[in-house]
Amino acid sequence: MNELIQLLPKAELHMHIEGSLEPELMFKLAERNGIELPYDSVDELKAKYNFNNLQEFLDIYYQGCAVLQTEQDFYDLAWAYLEKAKDDHVVHTEIFYDPQSHTNRGIPFETAINGLYRAFDDAQNQLGISFHIIACFLRHLPEQDALDLYPKIFENRDKILGIGLDSSEMGHPPEKYQKVFAQAKKDGFKVVAHAGEEGPAAYVREAIDILQVDRIDHGNRCLDDDILTAQIAKAGLALTVCPLSNLKLQVVKDLKDHPIKTMLNKGLMATINSDDPAYFGGYINDNFYQLAEAVSLSDDQIFTLVENSFKASFLPESIKEIHLKALNSFGSHE
Ligand code: ADE
Ligand code: ZN
Numbered sequence: 254m255n256e257l258i259q260l261l262p263k264a265e266l267h268m269h270i271e272g273s274l275e276p277e278l279m280f281k282l283a284e285r286n287g288i289e290l291p292y293d294s295v296d297e298l299k300a301k302y303n304f305n306n307l308q309e310f311l312d313i314y315y316q317g318c319a320v321l322q323t324e325q326d327f328y329d330l331a332w333a334y335l336e337k338a339k340d341d342h343v344v345h346t347e348i349f350y351d352p353q354s355h356t357n358r359g360i361p362f363e364t365a366i367n368g369l370y371r372a373f374d375d376a377q378n379q380l381g382i383s384f385h386i387i388a389c390f391l392r393h394l395p396e397q398d399a400l401d402l403y404p405k406i407f408e409n410r411d412k413i414l415g416i417g418l419d420s421s422e423m424g425h426p427p428e429k430y431q432k433v434f435a436q437a438k439k440d441g442f443k444v445v446a447h448a449g450e451e452g453p454a455a456y457v458r459e460a461i462d463i464l465q466v467d468r469i470d471h472g473n474r475c476l477d478d479d480i481l482t483a484q485i486a487k488a489g490l491a492l493t494v495c496p497l498s499n500l501k502l503q504v505v506k507d508l509k510d511h512p513i514k515t516m517l518n519k520g521l522m523a524t525i526n527s528d529d530p531a532y533f534g535g536y537i538n539d540n541f542y543q544l545a546e547a548v549s550l551s552d553d554q555i556f557t558l559v560e561n562s563f564k565a566s567f568l569p570e571s572i573k574e575i576h577l578k579a580l581n582s583f584g585s586h587e
Pocket of ligand 2: 269
């Protein structure tokens with residue numbers, strides 16, 4: 254089974270580039286930029302990676318962002334992820350980044366996007382991995398902040414394909430961001446939102462009805478509402494599911510309790526992703542390996558999840574077809 258997972262070319266659709274900052278790189282960049290970290294060693298930092306909920310994780314994640322100062326830092330961060338992605342046979346990736354967690358520290362908007370874009374562009378040529386970049390708004394901040402930032406995103410629309418919504422979910426329903434999402438949709442951006450990770454099924458419904466999302470990030474809690482689940486399945490709206498994240502943030506108590514099979518059985522277009530791999534204990538293949546073992550995924554189910562990663566991507570249909578054909582040549586499905 255692990256050989257099959259390793260073998261299959263796949264797409265990753267839910268990965269925060271800041272969440273791929275490994276402790277070793279964090280220390281290296283801190284030193285390079287003369288930044289004092291509140292930890293004495295990599296081991297002391299790693300010992301903090303025990304989270305009871307999303308907020309406990311986010312507090313550490315935002316602290317880690319402080320070491321990202323120059324365009325080269327963002328390049329190095331992205332390149333480190335891309336090498337892992339290559340090892341895992343990722344051939345297409347749609348990554349998130351959080352512009353506000355950098356601009357709010359005084360880092361110019363261009364520093365992050367230019368460094369990231371240059372790394373992904375190089376990887377497309379050198380590693381054969383295609384990409385899209387999605388800029389996420391931090392939902393714990395007022396919508397006005399997102400509206401103020403939006404012109405920069407629009408200016409960089411040659412580099413940014415879509416907008417997303419992340420950070421602290423509870424108390425920050427999708428409805429709060431309807432103006433900026435409506436504008437982005439009108440301007441032709443793809444739109445996605447984290448919904449139903451910790452928040453209720455009602456937030457998933459709002460993301461669909463009010464923000465008009467093209468994809469739902471996480472979406473686990475939609476399963477609390479049978480009617481909503483059936484609607485999502487019927488619409489073919491994809492969920493970007495993140496098993497190790499769900500475990501580490503206590504969305505599920507044990508990976509054995511993960512609802513992935515329920516999702517597939519209910520006809521949901523679920524995909525597997527790593528979310529914040531440096532913090533949650535593994536990249537995309539680790540997510541597949543551990544989930545497959547915990548809930549006994551069949552080869553067919555693994556194949557379906559990988560197939561969904563291309564179907565749910567924002568690639569043009571003609572390119573999706575090429576990837577799906579290549580996948581089918583592995584022939585383990587039918
Ligand atoms: N930012 C980075 N990872 C996140 C997650 N899993 N949920 C919400 N916001 C995030
Ligand atoms: Zn996420």
